[in-house]
Amino acid sequence: MIGLNHYLIVAGLLFAIGLIGVIRRRNLLMLFFATEIMLNAANVAFAAISHYYNDLSGQMFAFFIIAIAASEVAIGLGLLILIYKKQGTLDLDDLASMKG
Amino acid sequence: MVTPIQVTVQELNLPLLVPMLIAIAGGLGILVIDLLKSNLDKSLYVMLSMIVLFADMLAVAGLTPNRGFFDLMLVDGVSIVSQMLIIVASMLFIPLALTSKRFHEFSYPEFFALFLFMVAGFQFMVSTDNLILIFVGIETASLALYTLIAMHNRSNSFEAALKYFTMGALAAGFYAMGSAVVYAVTGSIELWQVKEALSISSGADSTIIAVTGGAVLLLVAFAFKLSLFPFHTWAPDVYEGASAPLAGYMSIVPKVAAFAVALRIFNIYIDLGVESVRIIILVLAVVTMTLANIMALVQEDVKRMLAYSSISHAGFVMAALALGTTKGNAGVFIYYALFMFTNLGAFTMLWISRHKKLMYSGRYDHPYEKFAGLIKIMPIGAVVMALFMLSLAGVPPFSVFWGKLFIMSAAVDAGYIKLAIIMGLNSGIAAYYYLKLIVYMFLKEPVFNVDTIYYNISKPLMVIIGIAVVATVTSVFFFDVLLTYIYTMISASGF
Numbered sequence: 001m002i003g004l005n006h007y008l009i010v011a012g013l014l015f016a017i018g019l020i021g022v023i024r025r026r027n028l029l030m031l032f033f034a035t036e037i038m039l040n041a042a043n044v045a046f047a048a049i050s051h052y053y054n055d056l057s058g059q060m061f062a063f064f065i066i067a068i069a070a071s072e073v074a075i076g077l078g079l080l081i082l083i084y085k086k087q088g089t090l091d092l093d094d095l096a097s098m099k100g
Numbered sequence: 101m102v103t104p105i106q107v108t109v110q111e112l113n114l115p116l117l118v119p120m121l122i123a124i125a126g127g128l129g130i131l132v133i134d135l136l137k138s139n140l141d142k143s144l145y146v147m148l149s150m151i152v153l154f155a156d157m158l159a160v161a162g163l164t165p166n167r168g169f170f171d172l173m174l175v176d177g178v179s180i181v182s183q184m185l186i187i188v189a190s191m192l193f194i195p196l197a198l199t200s201k202r203f204h205e206f207s208y209p210e211f212f213a214l215f216l217f218m219v220a221g222f223q224f225m226v227s228t229d230n231l232i233l234i235f236v237g238i239e240t241a242s243l244a245l246y247t248l249i250a251m252h253n254r255s256n257s258f259e260a261a262l263k264y265f266t267m268g269a270l271a272a273g274f275y276a277m278g279s280a281v282v283y284a285v286t287g288s289i290e291l292w293q294v295k296e297a298l299s300i301s302s303g304a305d306s307t308i309i310a311v312t313g314g315a316v317l318l319l320v321a322f323a324f325k326l327s328l329f330p331f332h333t334w335a336p337d338v339y340e341g342a343s344a345p346l347a348g349y350m351s352i353v354p355k356v357a358a359f360a361v362a363l364r365i366f367n368i369y370i371d372l373g374v375e376s377v378r379i380i381i382l383v384l385a386v387v388t389m390t391l392a393n394i395m396a397l398v399q400e401d402v403k404r405m406l407a408y409s410s411i412s413h414a415g416f417v418m419a420a421l422a423l424g425t426t427k428g429n430a431g432v433f434i435y436y437a438l439f440m441f442t443n444l445g446a447f448t449m450l451w452i453s454r455h456k457k458l459m460y461s462g463r464y465d466h467p468y469e470k471f472a473g474l475i476k477i478m479p480i481g482a483v484v485m486a487l488f489m490l491s492l493a494g495v496p497p498f499s500v501f502w503g504k505l506f507i508m509s510a511a512v513d514a515g516y517i518k519l520a521i522i523m524g525l526n527s528g529i530a531a532y533y534y535l536k537l538i539v540y541m542f543l544k545e546p547v548f549n550v551d552t553i554y555y556n557i558s559k560p561l562m563v564i565i566g567i568a569v570v571a572t573v574t575s576v577f578f579f580d581v582l583l584t585y586i587y588t589m590i591s592a593s594g595f
Contacts, residue, residue: 011280043276057289
């Protein structure tokens with residue numbers, strides 16, 4: 001029987017995968033994907049907990065997270081296109097000009 | 101089973117929404133005007149935004165503390181005070197678009213529309229205790245802010261926007277996961293219910309681990325927004341890449357909003373006596389102010405120095421939040437109310453000295469050498485800049501001194517003598533790098549042979565600087581009024 005704990009463990013693992021992705025990835029597009037994975041981890045957790053408590057607010061939260069993730073992607077991809085036009089690369093190590 | 105609910109208009113309490121609706125309607129109005137007739141001058145949009153912000157401020161002033169809109173909205177003292185701070189800072193920011201040189205971003209009406217949407221986002225963020233609406237508010241404001249930074253149209257500002265965006269997306273992930281944990285522990289996403297549930301269930305070891313875990317995730321999210329160590333690394337780069345007024349704005353308004361929300365969330369833990377959360381916040385605050393001060397010492401650019409200095413000020417204020425006393429909580433807002441004028445003034449001084457080309461250094465707009473011997477070139481400018489620096493360093497009787505004094509006395513009252521000593525020492529370190537700029541301006545010979553560095557000056561900018569100077573110098577007279585107002589507001593809302 002799959003219970004709440006299984007879902008929470010999956011959510012925790014997804015979150016960790018996303019976090020490792022944000023830290024390790026050098027390609028900006030991949031880095032954005034990793035942040036989406038983190039948000040979706042929270043979605044899984046919310047949906048499961050909401051079912052467990054028989055309370056709808058968690059699922060509402062999940063829907064809002066989906067909407068926000070979508071708008072974040074819209075802005076993020078817009079920025080990426082700007083950067084790619086200007087610099088011709090999406091690799092973090094080549095892009096960073098400000099340090100210190 | 102979900103039963104249909106009956107709602108009357110009175111229960112919705114729509115007046116609570118009016119301030120945000122004014123800002124949003126103003127933003128939409130600006131977009132519509134652009135559709136009807138394009139290529140209007142930016143001064144029209146600046147004036148429209150000022151009118152909208154003014155109406156917004158009146159609406160906020162008319163609010164009475166209440167709940168409404170299915171209990172989603174919570175307008176209390178904290179909300180009203182922080183909305184006021186947000187709007188006043190925005191009104192000081194918008195006229196900075198009227199520079200004598202033409203800058204790319206201000207030629208788009210979208211800039212002003214996005215700006216007003218951002219203000220509405222911040223207002224939503226501070227006037228709710230529902231985790232969903234807080235999240236929506238944070239993201240509305242942040243997404244608009246990333247775009248505003250990128251509109252400066254330099255490769256540095258694209259990089260700045262991207263860095264801020266990445267950090268913001270990461271913070272959003274942490275925030276969502278943190279609220280999921282809070283929801284799992286308490287079964288609610290309304291903070292007042294969370295508080296009730298936590299005060300009943302606290303005790304078992306497993307609960308305490310889960311409660312602390314949720315608090316840590318949320319703390320990471322807010323550490324990103326408040327640029328606390330070790331999540332502060334984006335801040336100097338973003339400030340460097342953004343235009344000077346926007347950098348000044350970012351050092352105040354998003355932080356006031358984030359502090360208001362952090363106050364709502366972490367006050368629950370501190371009130372319930374979860375000591376681990378208080379200790380984590382205190383350690384973060386102390387490390388933030390000390391490390392940022394040390395980093396500020398070695399900067400070559402005035403704007404980066406100011407960026408590190410605002411990080412250090414944020415750490416200072418975060419320590420006040422950890423005290424858990426009404427005096428400490430009121431100190432957060434009093435500090436920002438005083439810091440606002442000085443810091444915006446300092447960034448405005450950088451903005452009027454901005455040239456479209458990098459004239460003074462291969463990388464920086466405002467290296468220290470640019471200001472060398474300024475007293476011989478532009479005596480008044482040098483004096484005004486020195487005034488802001490002295491105020492930031494906490495020299496009496498200028499504004500930030502009163503804020504520092506208030507927070508330190510709050511720390512002593514709460515029994516944190518060592519914290520107060522660390523704060524004092526940090527103000528001493530900070531004085532060094534502020535005085536470094538004063539030494540450059542007053543004691544060194546000019547490095548570059550120029551007759552002015554204020555290329556960008558115009559009457560509206562001078563008015564803003566005048567307001568900042570007056571507020572900085574006369575703070576000793578209005579500090580009492582401000583203190584009484586903010587203190588009553590904060591204590592009336594139960595913090």
